[in-house]
Amino acid sequence: MIEVKNLVKTFPAQGGFLKQGEVQAVKGVSFSIPASGAVTFIGESGCGKTTIGRILTGLESYDSGEILYNGMSLADLSPTERRDRLRKVQLIQQDPYAALNPSRTVAQSLTAPLAWEAKRQRRSKTWIEDRSREVLTQVGLNPDVVLPKYPHMLSGGQRQRVVVARALTVNPDVLVADEAVSMIDVSLRLGILHLLHRLCTEEGIAVLFITHDVAAARYVGSDGSLYVIYQGEIVEQGRTEELIQSPVHPYTQSLLSAVPVLRGLERPGEDRYIPRAEFTSGDSTACRFALRCRFSQERCRTEKPLVTTWGKDHHRHTCHFPAPRRVVAEPIENERL
Ligand SMILES: Nc1ncnc2c1ncn2[C@@H]1O[C@H](COP(=O)(O)OP(=O)(O)O)[C@@H](O)[C@H]1O
């Protein structure tokens, strides 16, 4: 459905008098999103996940690379065709508070995109109302209860469901869910994750799920593919469950190590891989993770690793010294919970 090749995006550096140079947020990323199912991006804050999501939805420009929607490059389309194409790729952002207009009821929030759709399809007013109810039901809300409410009268989880419902009004092909649960109460997160999982498994919508949380990645995208992003580059990719079970790149291994487990539940023989430093900006002529990596050698600091296949064709990585290492999360004490 969406094919991205060698995407590059550079921002001018921000901030005061030190404002010099530029930030290369995305450094030649290639991936594809199939017509249905989930694709997950995982990586720490600042690695470029949001930028990629925004580029896909047309909210951000890009410097170079190619994005094909159903085999067609956006650059080859007329402005109207481009707009119609991009409407089918809907972004769900982290903050459902910011996404909804506080002075509009849920009914009003849904009517705006539906009115546009109704005009295009020459539909009646009752169609708009029926469709509002339909999308709310689709996301697990009771239309009678939520339609007259303002955003502040809803819980965070309900609000995020309304945001998803609004995205569904245009019958999207792809939902880009960018950290869609990270601002929602823990107790309500699972419901939203389940909703996203259901949309991609049962309703045939492709979901690009962007997260820094391995557990959430597993929940939504267990049967899809997983891309691990580090400083604007994909460092490892594969089938989600396979990759989480047997990562070979030290960065992926350290990401998995960061998930805590209860002391006493650790599995013997597994080790933790914690990066050496908090953050070091990598070098484009070397492995960008080299300075933080516990397994780096001279070659990692002098030669850029290429994309290499590990075992099966779909499992790829960029590491000079890949190795399966059994990873265990950091044990935490019961009392601390
Ligand atoms: N509008 C912008 N202007 C300048 N720099 C930006 C902008 N958006 C993102 N960046 C920079 O690009 C990098 C990637 O950011 P982002 O895509 O938000 O990462 P993530 O979503 O993985 O946390 C960061 O270094 C960030 O500071």
Ligand SMILES: [Mg+2]
């Ligand atoms: Mg982000």
